[in-house]
Amino acid sequence: MNKKTTIGLSFIAIGFIFLLLSFIPSLPVAAWAILLGGSILCNIIGTIVLAISLYTIQKNNKKNDNSLY
Secondary structure, rough: OOHHHHHHHHHHHHHHHHHHHHHOOHHHHHHHHHHHHHHHHHHHHHHHHHHHHHHHHHHHHHHHHHOOO
């Protein structure tokens, strides 16, 4: 697992934690909105970082496979 993959998974985990915290019923509306917005942003950022990481790994593997033939 490379560094970008770890960062992407970390953002997704943080987003999931924010999502779980947003289920606390005694939160004011502003705090709930911030937690839910933070959850959405962290999950989007994490997904983008993972996609870039997987694309880079795939591109490097193709480059290495072509050099063998």
